[in-house]
Amino acid sequence: MPTTLKGSCRCGAVRFTVASHTPVPYQLCYCSICRKQQGGGGFAINLAADARTLEVSGENRLGLYRAAIEDDEHETCEVSTGERRFCTACGSALWLYDPTWPELVHPFASAIDSELPKAPSRVHLMLKYKASWVEPDIRGNDAAFDLYPEESIEGWHRKRGLWVE
Ligand SMILES: [Zn+2]
Numbered sequence: 450m451p452t453t454l455k456g457s458c459r460c461g462a463v464r465f466t467v468a469s470h471t472p473v474p475y476q477l478c479y480c481s482i483c484r485k486q487q488g489g490g491g492f493a494i495n496l497a498a499d500a501r502t503l504e505v506s507g508e509n510r511l512g513l514y515r516a517a518i519e520d521d522e523h524e525t526c527e528v529s530t531g532e533r534r535f536c537t538a539c540g541s542a543l544w545l546y547d548p549t550w551p552e553l554v555h556p557f558a559s560a561i562d563s564e565l566p567k568a569p570s571r572v573h574l575m576l577k578y579k580a581s582w583v584e585p586d587i588r589g590n591d592a593a594f595d596l597y598p599e600e601s602i603e604g605w606h607r608k609r610g611l612w613v614e
């Protein structure tokens with residue numbers, strides 16, 4: 450049975466549950482969207498879960514943000530296909546859903562109320578975009594990437610025997 454993640458915003462107007470095979474909070478994203486929207490310490494931790502199982506109460510309080518992403522090489526700006534959801538009452542960032550990968554939804558670990566397993570090692574990504582004052586806490590078995598790692602969230606869990614059937 451996959452793990453049921455229960456989440457909510459700070460004020461409780463929005464609550465959700467979603468099933469996850471990959472509940473380890475190991476992926477720290479330093480991109481400007483994650484750290485501005487959620488990551489007060491310079492990064493946000495993104496989980497992955499099964500989008501079909503997402504159940505939401507308080508849906509009418511959900512805000513939608515589609516970030517504009519600048520392309521350094523081409524000096525253009527595109528609006529992300531990613532749908533970032535947050536509570537319009539208290540501002541808590543809740544999850545990211547991208548219709549390009551419709552089977553997945555990415556809750557922020559910060560929005561989850563149920564117990565999460567501790568990560569045996571972490572992946573630091575999008576370090577190219579980190580704020581200059583942030584000194585990433587990269588420990589022994591951690592991996593660090595300027596952009597995205599090649600290993601998927603599923604792959605990372607399976608390789609370490611942490612995939613929840
Ligand atoms: Zn709220």
Ligand SMILES: [Zn+2]
Pocket residue numbers: 478479480481482483484575
């Ligand atoms: Zn990010």
